[in-house]
Amino acid sequence: MTMKNALAGMLMLAVALSVASAQQPSPAAETTTKLGGKAVTIKYSAPSVKGRKIFNGAGALQPDGSVWRAGANNATALHTDGDITIGNINIPAGDYTLYVQLDPNAWKLIVSKQTGQWGIKQDGSTTLDTSKEVGRTPMKMSKPPAQVETYKMTLDSKDGKKGTLTLAWENVVASVDIAAK
Secondary structure, three states, rough: OOHHHHHHHHHHHHHHHHHHHHHOOOOOOEEEEEEOOOOEEEEOOOOOOOOOOOOOOOOOOOOOOOOOOOOEEEEEEEOOOEEEEOOOOEEEEEEEEEEEOOOOOOOOOEOOOOOOOOOEEEOOOOOOOOOHHHEEEOEEEEEEOOOOEEEEEEEEEOOOOOEEEEEEEEOOEEEEEEEEE
16 A cells, blocks of 8 residues: 555656646747758747836836846856857857847847756846857847737757747847858
């Protein structure tokens, strides 16, 4: 009988953890594509607007001029199996972290060699170590046709060698070209 109770307890714990994970406020998300036959993957956490002002101006959750972790929870992770370019940044195969400089006129995507860090410090400032930056590149800015409630990153491939990385949340869409080298 003790073994049955132990198994039942373990099963209940597994179900509880599964339900808790499914109800995370900013669940894990992933986007992937192939460029030049090599996989490019971004892992991030996807927060929702929930009635808040996220970008652009006074009272925004992500203030103008700040460095944002491009998601929630852990800093956003990029893995590429092959050498690529994102905008004007040359990126060798490997693991990186993505951040965004929230310039009110045009965002800049930041690629860093720093990996495994939480996205922000306890005081709310960025965890970006500028000494580990690979580079920064401008993003093309636009507005979505309707508010984007849940943050979404997408990687797409146009011809197998070139594509686009797009970030969309609230009232902003930012994109940058990506390509295999």
